[in-house]
Amino acid sequence: xxxxxxxxxxxxxxxxxxxxxxxxxxxxxxxxxxxxxxxxxxxxxxxxxxxxxxxxxxxxxxxxxxxxxxxxxxxxxxxxxxxxxxxxxxxxxxxxxxxxxxxxxxxxxxxxxxxxxxxxxxxxxxxxxxxxxxxxxxxxxxxxxxxxxxxxxxxxxxxxxxxxxxxxxxxxxxxxxxxxxxxxxxxxxxxxxxxxxxxxxxxxxxxxxxxxxxxxxxxxxxxxxxxxxxxxxxxxxxxxxxxxxxxxxxxxxxxxxxxxxxxxxxxxxxxxxxxxxxxxxxxxxxxxxxxxxxxxxxxxxxxxxxxxxxxxxxxxxxxxxxxxxxxxxxxxxxxxxxxxxxxxxxxxxxxxxxxxxxxxxxxxxxxxxxxxxxxxxxxxxxxxxxxxxxxxxxxxxxxxxxxxxxxxxxxxxxxxxxxxxxxxxxxxxxxxxxxxxxxxxxxxxxxxxxxxxxxxxxxxxxxxxxxxxxxxxxxxxxxxxxxxxxxxxxxxxxxxxxxxxxxxxxxxxxxxxxxxxxxxxxxxxxxxxxxxxxxxxxxxxxxxxxxxxxxx
Amino acid sequence: xxxxxxxxxxxxxxxxxxxxxxxxxxxxxxxxxxxxxxxxxxxxxxxxxxxxxxxxxxxxxxxxxxxxxxxxxxxxxxxxxxxxxxxxxxxxxxxxxxxxxxxxxxxxxxx
Numbered sequence: 001x002x003x004x005x006x007x008x009x010x011x012x013x014x015x016x017x018x019x020x021x022x023x024x025x026x027x028x029x030x031x032x033x034x035x036x037x038x039x040x041x042x043x044x045x046x047x048x049x050x051x052x053x054x055x056x057x058x059x060x061x062x063x064x065x066x067x068x069x070x071x072x073x074x075x076x077x078x079x080x081x082x083x084x085x086x087x088x089x090x091x092x093x094x095x096x097x098x099x100x101x102x103x104x105x106x107x108x109x110x111x112x113x114x115x116x117x118x119x120x121x122x123x124x125x126x127x128x129x130x131x132x133x134x135x136x137x138x139x140x141x142x143x144x145x146x147x148x149x150x151x152x153x154x155x156x157x158x159x160x161x162x163x164x165x166x167x168x169x170x171x172x173x174x175x176x177x178x179x180x181x182x183x184x185x186x187x188x189x190x191x192x193x194x195x196x197x198x199x200x201x202x203x204x205x206x207x208x209x210x211x212x213x214x215x216x217x218x219x220x221x222x223x224x225x226x227x228x229x230x231x232x233x234x235x236x237x238x239x240x241x242x243x244x245x246x247x248x249x250x251x252x253x254x255x256x257x258x259x260x261x262x263x264x265x266x267x268x269x270x271x272x273x274x275x276x277x278x279x280x281x282x283x284x285x286x287x288x289x290x291x292x293x294x295x296x297x298x299x300x301x302x303x304x305x306x307x308x309x310x311x312x313x314x315x316x317x318x319x320x321x322x323x324x325x326x327x328x329x330x331x332x333x334x335x336x337x338x339x340x341x342x343x344x345x346x347x348x349x350x351x352x353x354x355x356x357x358x359x360x361x362x363x364x365x366x367x368x369x370x371x372x373x374x375x376x377x378x379x380x381x382x383x384x385x386x387x388x389x390x391x392x393x394x395x396x397x398x399x400x401x402x403x404x405x406x407x408x409x410x411x412x413x414x415x416x417x418x419x420x421x422x423x424x425x426x427x428x429x430x431x432x433x434x435x436x437x438x439x440x441x442x443x444x445x446x447x448x449x450x451x452x453x454x455x456x457x458x459x460x461x462x463x464x465x466x467x468x469x470x471x472x473x474x475x476x477x478x479x480x481x482x483x484x485x486x487x488x489x490x491x492x493x494x495x496x497x498x499x500x501x502x503x504x505x506x507x508x509x510x511x512x513x514x515x516x517x518x519x520x521x522x523x524x525x526x527x528x529x530x531x532x533x534x535x536x537x538x539x540x541x542x543x544x545x546x547x548x549x550x551x552x
Numbered sequence: 553x554x555x556x557x558x559x560x561x562x563x564x565x566x567x568x569x570x571x572x573x574x575x576x577x578x579x580x581x582x583x584x585x586x587x588x589x590x591x592x593x594x595x596x597x598x599x600x601x602x603x604x605x606x607x608x609x610x611x612x613x614x615x616x617x618x619x620x621x622x623x624x625x626x627x628x629x630x631x632x633x634x635x636x637x638x639x640x641x642x643x644x645x646x647x648x649x650x651x652x653x654x655x656x657x658x659x660x661x662x663x
Contacts, residue, residue, distance in 0.1 A: 047574060049638075420646035431647055
């Protein structure tokens with residue numbers, strides 16, 4: 001993985017020193033809250049419902065064991081023994097004190113981490129595919145481009161005061177695990193007819209109160225032109241993005257208002273201008289330098305079949321279930337991708353205790369080349385595990401309470417922190433996810449239901465990605481009481497879709513039953529081989545509406 | 553953002569976050585900030601509420617607390633309770649981590 005060079009080190013250390021001074025001046029009263037707030041936000045420090053919250057950047061979701069151990073340490077020393085992995089592949093601490101924040105950032109900096117680009121109207125932490133480098137059908141490792149974008153965008157003076165925050169996601173495979181079509185810019189790595197690698201570019205996707213699917217404005221941006229092209233997009237946005245209305249400030253509104261064609265025309269014109277100067281031509285040697293950091297680890301030459309694995313599958317049904325749902329195919333024979341579910345039955349999606357972080361760090365160090373990934377679905381991934389080590393990995397995860405076998409099943413839900421932690425939320429998300437998880441805890445039933453993604457957000461800002469859940473749940477506040485609105489048919493993959501609102505909202509008491517009714521309706525309608533989303537696409541919303549509201 | 557206080561709320565208290573650590577606090581009758589809502593000064597009516605807000609300003613200026621606001625409360629046999637789900641959670645702690653926050657001193661607050 002990428003290692004800091006002298007510039008990265010200097011940049012992060014200087015930022016820690018600056019923030020230490022800023023915090024001291026705030027505590028002494030030299031800075032007012034109005035003066036200080038934008039400064040703390042630039043360092044990932046929010047004020048939430050119960051306390052401050054610190055959001056730590058995990059660039060494209062990649063972590064070393066050492067970094068994860070530091071996150072565990074910070075959770076223990078400065079917080080309450082746990083952290084929360086988010087849909088942005090980041091980690092949030094829920095209880096740190098402001099006075100400790102400079103020390104936390106200092107500790108993070110010792111392992112090449114920080115909280116830069118986790119807040120504010122800048123280009124945020126770049127997100128990507130958790131299977132990067134290991135996926136079977138990968139055209140190119142998306143971490144290379146993600147790292148280049150990180151370096152380019154960090155503290156870029158032209159993009160520090162954008163109309164609104166800006167999120168970029170990169171996918172290196174045709175199967176989209178990074179939800180690129182619901183980002184401000186989505187980059188799909190492609191190979192053209194001549195065998196050359198370049199980028200398809202989508203703009204104007206996003207969730208929040210106005211969900212939009214990104215529009216493709218470029219079929220093939222050559223590698224060396226990527227930054228120039230992105231700069232062109234950013235300049236058009238910087239020029240025409242709405243600064244007068246926060247709800248209309250994201251690039252998705254601009255693209256929607258002027259249309260994809262006009263957006264493409266303007267970006268192309270800007271791109272042509274930039275190319276004239278050639279200032280942003282990506283030098284091949286710099287790309288090669290960064291690429292070297294993501295070279296394949298030292299894989300062994302192994303047979304693809306593992307007798308150890310096959311024996312263990314036959315001997316242990318728990319292990320067999322885990323292999324069935326949590327293991328994905330690896331491009332190298334004899335290796336597998338391991339998904340670690342952070343969705344135990346009845347647990348909080350994305351929460352991980354410091355002890356669990358230490359356990360995962362040890363497992364990653366021993367079995368997966370000392371590295372792991374955070375997924376936007378709030379799970380963890382060990383990308384490079386030998387198949388013959390899977391029984392040992394499973395046993396170690398089980399000992400840490402991390403062997404839940406439910407990836408992509410109904411209990412593998414996304415949920416934002418909601419009203420239990422968040423100052424913006426209107427309703428709770430986590431308890432709903434927990435109740436749904438309990439209701440569908442039977443593993444045979446989960447497998448019978450098959451792939452089904454339930455995403456819950458506690459407010460319209462949609463951190464829980466409810467618009468793109470196969471079943472989406474949105475918490476709303478009606479005179480101080482929580483209600484839940486349901487959408488159906490959303491998807492965040494290569495067939496991205498925004499869910500349709502099914503009807504009037506449900507109360508807290510009704511919502512889990514309503515989800516069960518939806519599931520039962522699907523089971524009654526499905527044809528052989530259909531997943532929930534396939535059935536929904538075939539039948540539309542009507543049968544679900546009928547079964548949900550006929551009894552009300 | 554969720555509403556903090558219903559328009560026309562009869563009883564209100566004043567809350568804020570402590571600057572240094574962010575912890576939720578409530579303004580008391582003698583202008584201190586307490587971590588317990590049970591110590592809060594509860595006022596009746598709109599004007600008294602505004603006066604309460606006014607009293608907080610000195611401590612905001614003195615960098616003791618940030619973001620003060622009024623919210624609706626009720627009195628019952630269990631003492632002072634926040635009226636909304638939001639403020640109940642803020643008062644007691646997350647409903648999904650009953651070991652965290654202030655709920656140890658508020659048995660049954662989350663039902």
